[in-house]
Amino acid sequence: MNIKKILSSLLWIKLVGPVAVLSVFVLGILFWAGFNTAMDKTNTEEFCISCHEMKDTVYREYQSTIHYTNPSGVRATCPDCHVPQEFVPKMVAKVKASADLWHSVLGSIDTAEKFTAKRQLLAEREWRRMRANNSQECRNCHDTNSFDYGAQSYRAADQHLEGLEKGKICVDCHQGIAHQLPQIEQGISIVGGEGVAPETFHSAAPK
Amino acid sequence: MKIRLLTILPAVLFAGLALFPYVSSGSDDGGLVTLRGAPIPESVTDSENALKKPIESLPMERDFTQQPPLVSHAVDNYPVTKNFNKCMDCHSWERYREAKATKVSQTHFKTSEGQDLANISPRRYFCLQCHVPQVDARPLVPNDYERAKSTR
Numbered sequence: 001m002n003i004k005k006i007l008s009s010l011l012w013i014k015l016v017g018p019v020a021v022l023s024v025f026v027l028g029i030l031f032w033a034g035f036n037t038a039m040d041k042t043n044t045e046e047f048c049i050s051c052h053e054m055k056d057t058v059y060r061e062y063q064s065t066i067h068y069t070n071p072s073g074v075r076a077t078c079p080d081c082h083v084p085q086e087f088v089p090k091m092v093a094k095v096k097a098s099a100d101l102w103h104s105v106l107g108s109i110d111t112a113e114k115f116t117a118k119r120q121l122l123a124e125r126e127w128r129r130m131r132a133n134n135s136q137e138c139r140n141c142h143d144t145n146s147f148d149y150g151a152q153s154y155r156a157a158d159q160h161l162e163g164l165e166k167g168k169i170c171v172d173c174h175q176g177i178a179h180q181l182p183q184i185e186q187g188i189s190i191v192g193g194e195g196v197a198p199e200t201f202h203s204a205a206p207k
Numbered sequence: 208m209k210i211r212l213l214t215i216l217p218a219v220l221f222a223g224l225a226l227f228p229y230v231s232s233g234s235d236d237g238g239l240v241t242l243r244g245a246p247i248p249e250s251v252t253d254s255e256n257a258l259k260k261p262i263e264s265l266p267m268e269r270d271f272t273q274q275p276p277l278v279s280h281a282v283d284n285y286p287v288t289k290n291f292n293k294c295m296d297c298h299s300w301e302r303y304r305e306a307k308a309t310k311v312s313q314t315h316f317k318t319s320e321g322q323d324l325a326n327i328s329p330r331r332y333f334c335l336q337c338h339v340p341q342v343d344a345r346p347l348v349p350n351d352y353e354r355a356k357s358t359r
Contacts, residue, residue, distance in 0.1 A: 060238075065284065153263045155280060158307070176291065183290040186299060188327045195290065198301065 042094065048078040052100050053109045058179040065178045081137045081178065082126070089133070120182035120196055127171055131203070135170035142170065172202065261340035266309075270354050276309070277341035287333060294334040295327070 041047060049055045059078075062068050067076040084090045109115045109122075130137065144164055149157040163173060175181060183195030239247045266279040285293035297306035315331040316324045 153280065155263070155307075176286065180286070180288065181291040186292060186295050187301060188292060188295060188299075188329065188332060 039094075043079040043083060045077040045079075051104050052097075053104060053107075053115065057109075057112055057115045061179045067178050076141065076178075080140070084133065084136065085140060119180075123175075123179075123182045124196065124200065127175060127200075130171040131169065138170040138174075175201065261342055267341050268354075269358050270352075272355055272357055274358075275337035278335075278338050279341055282335065282340055287335065292332065292334070298334075299327070 049059050067081075083093050103109065107114075109118050144160070147160060149161065152160065159173070181196075184201050185195045185197055187198075241247060261278065261281045263280050266276050269276065282294075287293060295311070296302060297308040298311050300310050302308070303310040311327060311331075315327050318324060318328055319330060
């Protein structure tokens with residue numbers, strides 16, 4: 001009698017471990033799948049332009065560029081350029097981007113005029129980010145080791161070889177390829193001195 | 208425990224974000240319509256048109272004095288807007304060495320009255336009004352035009 005009782009209680013104790021391990025395992029899978037799904041959802045174009053104030057400004061500008069419309073139909077969408085693929089930088093980007101929820105409520109850039117007023121600030125911020133990570137989001141698709149210099153125009157090949165040799169990165173030359181640029185100081189107008197400074201625009205060193 | 212908490216926190220945050228109700232982006236054309244409200248279909252590009260294929264080489268010789276030099280490269284998607292002049296990104300006096308481009312003529316630093324300016328005159332801002340990409344175009348009218356002697 002006593003022995004049976006002891007045995008059954010032992011059996012229960014024996015089962016606790018495997019059951020707990022199994023349930024943690026299953027919960028882990030569910031959690032990870034859910035997390036990934038939610039994450040992927042936030043990495044779609046629809047999601048980006050749903051709450052970010054871009055639909056009538058930068059999104060529309062991007063639609064006439066090569067990254068949206070091109071002969072082969074391959075498209076780079078918002079996150080391909082603006083969200084890192086690596087886990088930790090991706091999390092950092094997501095948390096930083098959540099500040100836009102606050103600005104969405106404030107309506108900081110909800111009209112074209114307000115956006116124009118902030119365009120330089122926003123553009124410079126994104127250039128800084130891309131310079132700091134070696135234009136990694138460009139390089140996720142454009143691998144300079146795979147360049148066919150013979151297929152490039154001779155000027156492009158020349159500039160690419162020389163620029164890369166000097167340690168320049170993609171965004172040092174290729175700005176404003178998917179969205180309009182803010183005002184750039186180019187020494188053309190009589191007044192001058194307005195807009196992004198030349199040394200910021202053509203900076204080669206990471207800042 | 209600390210690590211666990213750090214893992215859960217962004218997850219909860221993004222689960223919330225995913226549930227955040229968002230509106231559909233609508234059609235893919237960006238809402239472009241004609242003046243009469245008809246939708247504009249996908250852009251049609253005429254790739255066979257020689258006029259759209261600039262000859263990427265050294266600039267062609269000029270046929271008459273004062274002819275604006277031709278543009279010896281494609282200029283697709285090169286913005287010349289209020290904010291930025293892509294031509295000047297390579298052809299300005301500050302940039303031409305690095306870009307290995309031709310620098311803007313000194314004649315472009317004058318007002319219409321001939322007064323010298325420190326910067327390029329705003330009246331010269333729209334480069335493509337005079338400088339056009341060089342293409343293999345047949346003359347529209349048969350002619351026996353010959354180059355001026357001075358440019359031969």
